[in-house]
Amino acid sequence: MSCRELERLFVAGSADSEQLAHRNTCAECSRLGADLDRGASLAAQLQPPAWSPQLRQALLRVPSMTVSCEAAEMLLASALEGEIAKADASRLQGHLSRCGGCAQAAGALYAMRDLAAPEPPAWLATRLVAAKPQKKKSFWRSAFSGKMVLAYAYSAAVLVMLLGLNPTAVVRKAGFASLGESTRNAVTVAESSVGDRLGAFQEKAARTLAVWRGHVGGYSRAAVSNAIAIVWKPETKKAPSRPRLGKEGGAAANSGDFQVAGRPIREPLPPRFRV
Amino acid sequence: MSTTDEKDLVARCREGNDDAWRELVDRFGQKVYAIAYHFTLKREDAEELSQEIFLKLFENLHRYDGGFPLVAWILSVSRNLCIDRYRRRKREKSFRFVSDDAVTALLKSDDDPASMALKKERTQMLFSALAEVPEDLAEILILRDLNGLAYDEIGKALELPEGTVKSRLFRARAEVARKIRERHESKGAPGALASLAIAAAGLV
Numbered sequence: 001m002s003c004r005e006l007e008r009l010f011v012a013g014s015a016d017s018e019q020l021a022h023r024n025t026c027a028e029c030s031r032l033g034a035d036l037d038r039g040a041s042l043a044a045q046l047q048p049p050a051w052s053p054q055l056r057q058a059l060l061r062v063p064s065m066t067v068s069c070e071a072a073e074m075l076l077a078s079a080l081e082g083e084i085a086k087a088d089a090s091r092l093q094g095h096l097s098r099c100g101g102c103a104q105a106a107g108a109l110y111a112m113r114d115l116a117a118p119e120p121p122a123w124l125a126t127r128l129v130a131a132k133p134q135k136k137k138s139f140w141r142s143a144f145s146g147k148m149v150l151a152y153a154y155s156a157a158v159l160v161m162l163l164g165l166n167p168t169a170v171v172r173k174a175g176f177a178s179l180g181e182s183t184r185n186a187v188t189v190a191e192s193s194v195g196d197r198l199g200a201f202q203e204k205a206a207r208t209l210a211v212w213r214g215h216v217g218g219y220s221r222a223a224v225s226n227a228i229a230i231v232w233k234p235e236t237k238k239a240p241s242r243p244r245l246g247k248e249g250g251a252a253a254n255s256g257d258f259q260v261a262g263r264p265i266r267e268p269l270p271p272r273f274r275v
Numbered sequence: 276m277s278t279t280d281e282k283d284l285v286a287r288c289r290e291g292n293d294d295a296w297r298e299l300v301d302r303f304g305q306k307v308y309a310i311a312y313h314f315t316l317k318r319e320d321a322e323e324l325s326q327e328i329f330l331k332l333f334e335n336l337h338r339y340d341g342g343f344p345l346v347a348w349i350l351s352v353s354r355n356l357c358i359d360r361y362r363r364r365k366r367e368k369s370f371r372f373v374s375d376d377a378v379t380a381l382l383k384s385d386d387d388p389a390s391m392a393l394k395k396e397r398t399q400m401l402f403s404a405l406a407e408v409p410e411d412l413a414e415i416l417i418l419r420d421l422n423g424l425a426y427d428e429i430g431k432a433l434e435l436p437e438g439t440v441k442s443r444l445f446r447a448r449a450e451v452a453r454k455i456r457e458r459h460e461s462k463g464a465p466g467a468l469a470s471l472a473i474a475a476a477g478l479v
Binding site for chain 2: 013032046056062065069070
């Protein structure tokens, strides 16, 4: 067969009339066409074979006979735990009998149970101990590390300083001696530092206080003396009352001496009232 | 039935819906059995192959995405099973011999015994010729001419372009037709009586 025109026309989907027209002009394709017609007529007389009711029933039972590979994985896990229903076990078994991959997986998983634990070599324990990873510090361990304790000590010292307490006494009362060495060192450093600062502060405060005391002392002595002089009156000698201005003559007022309770202010106070 | 409906049907089957599975079996069981029968030409083998196809179908329902007709997908899932059976049958010594029983299931009953006998003989000749062509040609002929699948369904099932399907189909038909003619001629030119019988049976 050298003429491929009939095949070309068929593959191109040309109409039957066009194919027939070519067959009428080409002897080779005419003979091929006759053969094709004969085969087609043979096939056309056939009918599809009827399926039996038993086959239909068997096909309807298929879902109870197997599962998908995905479902088999889940059922296999359940089966390994011994928690699989009888019907599911049957479906799983049906799938494993047909699926090589799942059967291999199931075999491997079941075989794991029979594996014996291997004896470790003698050097393994030593190496494992040496290679032991450093544990992550716990919260409390990190909260009381050297740096943090130093920070706490500084904070406490500043607080003590602001409150005006004696740092040495505070440290002693707080029982810091029972802490660890690092803590004691940190407290010592903080204590000395705070002591220095507090000493300077006290010195400055003392100076300021002395100045204030000087000022206040003079004023206060005068004020107290005046107050005592005003409040205290000697009982021994009644002083003449102060003449009213304008009514009883203005002799005293006009005398030019300011008197407190009938006594001139320049008069010295008794010794026991001296400030 | 649209591919959307078929996808929905498959989804319900996956959910374990018995009614959906029954619908799928009733819709495709006959067709699958026919394909299996044409590949095996034995009722028992065809039934076993059909069951195997549906088992595999059920195990792979999650793979159907509705991209093409369900029958083409069923065929693509079961193609290897069919080809395996076909090869197994081909290895048998009696492969080219097709029994009367095998073809009887494919023929409509005829009241005329002579006509029925002639049909059986021609059908046996057809399948014997089909057994001699390469597998890739034979399977397309079985799917198209014996099972009536569309070109696109065959193309999707066999993962072939439609043009290739048509080309192979044409060559398969030509090969089978040529072999039938050669057998016919090797038996000697048909006599006048045989020609009349064939014409009366309406086979040619």
